[in-house]
Amino acid sequence: MSGGNLPGRLIGVGVGPGDPELMTLKAVRALKEADVVAYFCKRGNGSHARAIAGGHFRIGVEELLLGYPVTTESPKDEAPYKDAIAGFYEEAAKRVAGHLDAGRTVAVLSEGDPLFYGSYMHLHVRLSPHYPTEIIAGVTGMSGCWSQAGAPIAQGDDVLSVLPGTLAESDLARRLGEADAAVIMKVGRNLPKIRRALEAAGKLERALYVERGTMKDGHCTPLVARDESPAPYFAIVLVPGWGARG
Amino acid sequence: MSGGNLPGRLIGVGVGPGDPELMTLKAVRALKEADVVAYFCKRGNGSHARAIAGGHFRIGVEELLLGYPVTTESPKDEAPYKDAIAGFYEEAAKRVAGHLDAGRTVAVLSEGDPLFYGSYMHLHVRLSPHYPTEIIAGVTGMSGCWSQAGAPIAQGDDVLSVLPGTLAESDLARRLGEADAAVIMKVGRNLPKIRRALEAAGKLERALYVERGTMKDGHCTPLVARDESPAPYFAIVLVPGWGARG
Numbered sequence: 001m002s003g004g005n006l007p008g009r010l011i012g013v014g015v016g017p018g019d020p021e022l023m024t025l026k027a028v029r030a031l032k033e034a035d036v037v038a039y040f041c042k043r044g045n046g047s048h049a050r051a052i053a054g055g056h057f058r059i060g061v062e063e064l065l066l067g068y069p070v071t072t073e074s075p076k077d078e079a080p081y082k083d084a085i086a087g088f089y090e091e092a093a094k095r096v097a098g099h100l101d102a103g104r105t106v107a108v109l110s111e112g113d114p115l116f117y118g119s120y121m122h123l124h125v126r127l128s129p130h131y132p133t134e135i136i137a138g139v140t141g142m143s144g145c146w147s148q149a150g151a152p153i154a155q156g157d158d159v160l161s162v163l164p165g166t167l168a169e170s171d172l173a174r175r176l177g178e179a180d181a182a183v184i185m186k187v188g189r190n191l192p193k194i195r196r197a198l199e200a201a202g203k204l205e206r207a208l209y210v211e212r213g214t215m216k217d218g219h220c221t222p223l224v225a226r227d228e229s230p231a232p233y234f235a236i237v238l239v240p241g242w243g244a245r246g
Numbered sequence: 247m248s249g250g251n252l253p254g255r256l257i258g259v260g261v262g263p264g265d266p267e268l269m270t271l272k273a274v275r276a277l278k279e280a281d282v283v284a285y286f287c288k289r290g291n292g293s294h295a296r297a298i299a300g301g302h303f304r305i306g307v308e309e310l311l312l313g314y315p316v317t318t319e320s321p322k323d324e325a326p327y328k329d330a331i332a333g334f335y336e337e338a339a340k341r342v343a344g345h346l347d348a349g350r351t352v353a354v355l356s357e358g359d360p361l362f363y364g365s366y367m368h369l370h371v372r373l374s375p376h377y378p379t380e381i382i383a384g385v386t387g388m389s390g391c392w393s394q395a396g397a398p399i400a401q402g403d404d405v406l407s408v409l410p411g412t413l414a415e416s417d418l419a420r421r422l423g424e425a426d427a428a429v430i431m432k433v434g435r436n437l438p439k440i441r442r443a444l445e446a447a448g449k450l451e452r453a454l455y456v457e458r459g460t461m462k463d464g465h466c467t468p469l470v471a472r473d474e475s476p477a478p479y480f481a482i483v484l485v486p487g488w489g490a491r492g
Contacts, residue, residue: 021272
C-alpha cells in the first residue's frame with residue numbers, strides 16, 4: 001500500500017463525541033485503508049480519540065503517537081509555553097510529512113469534528129497546502145452533549161453562540177444575554193464564573209450541565225442542581241434556545 | 247418486533263449533512279431495527295433525509311411520510327401560516343404516537359443533527375415526555391460545509407456565532423463584528439444583505455460561500471468571487487476564525 005513516487009494522502013478523521021457507535025461509516029473505512037494512524041496524546045493520559053476508534057484499526061497498522069510536551073509548569077499565556085507548543089506542532093507536522101513523502105496514507109484521529117476546536121488543525125494548516133488532503137466530518141462534542149440531555153438546542157431563527165468559559169465574566173454575561181441559545185465550553189474551574197454570568201443574563205434557570213455526553217458514564221443535570229465542586233475541563237454548559245419559546 | 251402492551255420507542259436519527267457515508271454506525275443500526283421509518287417531506291420535492299438514508303432501510307419497512315402543508319401563499323410571520331404549521335406538527339405527532347402506542351419502534355430521520363435546527367424537534371417536544379425516546383446525534387450541515395471547504399472554523403478561545411441570514415442587516419453586522427468565527431445559515435435571497443453586513447464588519451475577504459457541503463455536487467468559493475445570482479436556501483456562508491490569526 002505504501003511506496004512509489006506519489007506522496008500519500010493526509011486524512012483528518014473525526015471520530016465523534018465518545019460513543020464509538022457515533023463514528024461515521026466513512027471514518028471507519030478511512031481507518032481500514034490507512035497505512036498509518038496518528039493521534040495526539042498527553043503523557044500518562046493516553047488518547048481519548050484512540051479509545052473511541054481503536055476497535056476499527058487494521059491489525060498491525062502503524063500507530064504514530066504525537067505526545068504533547070509536559071508544560072504544566074508554564075503559564076499558558078507566556079512565551080515559554082507558546083514556544084514549546086509551536087515547536088511541538090512543527091515537529092509533529094514533520095513526522096507526519098515523513099510518512100506522506102514515503103507515499104503512505106496517514107489518518108489523523110480527531111475527537112468530535114476535525115476542524116471544530118481540534119488539534120488536528122495545527123497539522124492541517126501546515127500540511128494541506130503541500131499534500132492531498134481529505135477531511136472526514138464528525139459528530140461534535142456539543143452535539144453529543146445536547147443529545148445526551150435530550151435538549152433541543154436551536155430552532156428557526158435562533159442565534160446560537162459557542163463561548164469559551166475562559167472569557168471575562170462581564171463579556172460572558174453580555175454575550176449570553178444576546179444569544180437565543182448558547183454552548184459554553186472549557187468549563188473546568190470557570191464554573192463559578194459561568195454560573196454568575198448566566199445569572200446576570202437571566203438564563204441560569206434554563207442552563208444544563210453535561211459531562212461526557214454519549215459516553216458510558218455520561219450524565220446531565222440542571223446547572224442549578226450542580227454543586228460547586230470543580231468540573232472537568234471538557235464538561236459543557238448548554239442554554240437551549242427552545243426553552244425561551246415557552 | 248411490534249405488538250405487546252409496552253409502547254414503542256421514539257428515535258430521532260441524525261443522518262448527517264448529505265454524503266450517505268457520513269451516517270453514523272448507530273444511525274445505520276437504528277434503521278435496521280426500526281419498525282417504522284418516518285420523515286418530513288415537501289410535496290413534489292421528496293425528502294432529502296430519505297435520499298441520504300434510504301440505502302439502509304430494511305426491505306419492507308413501513309415508511310411514514312409527514313408531508314408539509316402547502317403554504318407558499320401565506321407570509322411566514324402571519325397567523326394563517328403559523329396556525330397551519332402548528333396544526334401540522336400536532337397531527338404529525340399524533341400519527342407517530344399511533345405507532346408508538348401499538349408498540350412499534352419509530353425512527354424519525356433528521357438531516358444533520360436532530361436537535362440542531364431540525365424539524366424532528368417539533369415531534370420531540372410533543373412526544374418525548376410520554377414515550378421512551380433516544381437521540382442519535384449526527385454530523386451537522388455546517389460541519390459538512392467547513393469540511394468541504396477545508397477551512398478550520400474555530401480554535402482555542404474563539405467565539406463562534408451561528409447566525410440566521412434573516413437577521414436585520416445592522417444586527418448581522420454587529421454580531422459578525424463581535425465573533426471570531428461565524429456560520430451564516432438561511433442564505434437564499436439574503437445573500438446581498440449578508441455581503442453588505444460582512445463588509446461593514448470588515449470580514450468579507452475571509453468569507454466562504456458553500457453549497458451542498460459533502461454532496462456529490464458540493465462546492466465552495468470565496469464569497470467575493472460569487473456572483474449576485476440567487477443562492478439556494480440551504481447554502482451557508484462561513485467566516486473561519488483561524489484566518490484572523492494571520
